[in-house]
Amino acid sequence: MSFSYRYLLNSFTFINASFRVNPEDAIKYSNRRYLINHERKCDEKDVLLLLFVKSSSENFERRRAIRSTWGNETYVERTLGVTIRVLFALGLHPEPAYRSKLKMQLFSEDQRYYDLIQQDFIDTFHNLTLKLLLQLGWKETYCRHAQFLMSADDDVFVHIHNLIHYLQGIGRSNSKDLWMGRVHRGSPPVRDKESKYYVSRDMYPWLAYPDYTPGSGYVLSRDVATRIYKASLTINPSFHIDDVFLGICAKVMDIAPKNHLFFSGEGKAPYHRCIYNQMMTSHGHVSDIREMWTRVTEAEVGQMPSGLIWRLYCTVMKVRLLCVPFISNTYPCKAAFF
Structure with missing residues (x-):
């Protein structure tokens, strides 16, 4: 939700004073030991996009589905003519007994695909900021030359054709100062103690968060990723909501997000x-990623019709799909007219 008082009452000048920590304290959070790493994943390649998928160690099937669909590096290079690198960001399973069993399974998976990056933090909702720091730190250390960084959840479908075409267009003009996704403006902290998003007034006493993009999917240009990473080394990373933490770091660097109408909300497209x-992302895909991939690739191969009649037809259909109240929470109604 967007709240007008965010612009009236919150200047966010508090961030500099209230969230700053010395670099020695901040580095304790970001300088985690790698349990699985691939330091040369980006070597000797002109990488357009480094795509990090946040996954849990037990989500083997989700990772397989992504590798065989929108996250297939070979397919992207063959059909779209660009190099992307897809990696899965992992922590440690919260249950020690299950953790030891998963260790061998993850080793076997990584020996086959070479795409897991795991650090030694417990993989829980309250440690998602550590997973964000993993992604920012890995890019800065091992893939700094990639033009763009994308972060996505493993239940998100990425329309890789549309995304690549969009990023190529930006790259030909000006690929700087980009932070793109579904922008949340003026969102208030959740004060309900039963919610996993609960934030106490001691931790965050103000009325609204800085603008941010949900962690389900967003894109940063190379320069923005570097600047946010540098800011993260001066901000207290104990704030556990990772997408808000990203917004706080961006605000410190005076970076504002750009809203894209076809980055998904909470629902499926x-x-x-x-x-x-026009789809960029669709959220909430657990068992139907392959089905969605078949649908979008068939549409891609068949080439979408063009012309005035088709555009009018699509506008009418999108109004029906996106503008009925309480039916769709994927894209906003105004997306129907673009």
């Missing part, structure tokens, strides 16, 4: 060709 034409 409607199954319709008129949606696929």
Whole structure:
């Protein structure tokens, strides 16, 4: 939700004073030991996009589905002519007994695919900021030359064709100062103690968060990723909501997010060709990633019709799909008219 008082009452000048820590304290959070790493993953390649997928160690099937669909590096290079690198960011399973069993399974998986990056923190909701620091730190250390960084959850479908075409267009003009996703403006902290998003007034006493993009999916240009990483080394990383922490770091560096209408909200995108034409991400895919991939690639191969009649038809269909109250929480109604 967007709240007008965010612009009236919150200047966010408090961030500099209230969230700053000395670099020695901040580095304790970000300088985690790698349990699985691939330091040369980006070597000797002109990488357009480094795509980090946040995954839990036990989500083997989700990772397999992503590798065989939108996260297939070979497919992207063959069909779109660009190099991307897809990695899965992992921590340690919270249950010690299960953790030891998963260790061998993860080793076997990584020996086959060479795409897991794991650090020694417990992988829980309250440690998602550590997983964000893993991604920022890894890019800065091992893949600094990648033009863009994307972070996505492993239940998100990325329309990789549309995303690559969009990023290529930006790269030909000006690929700086980009932070793109579904922007939350003026969101207030959740004070309900039963919610996993609960934040106490001691931790964050103010009325609203700085603008931020949900952690389900967003894109940073190379320069923005570097600046946010540097800011993260001066900000108290014990704040556990990772996407808000990203917003706080960005605010310190005076970076503002750009809203893209076809980055998903909480729901899945409607199954319709008129949606696929502009889709960037769709959220909430656990068992149907392959089905969605088949649908969008068939639409891609078949080439979307063009012309005035088709555009009018798609506008009508998108209004029906996106503008009915309480039916769709994927893209906003105004996306129907773009």
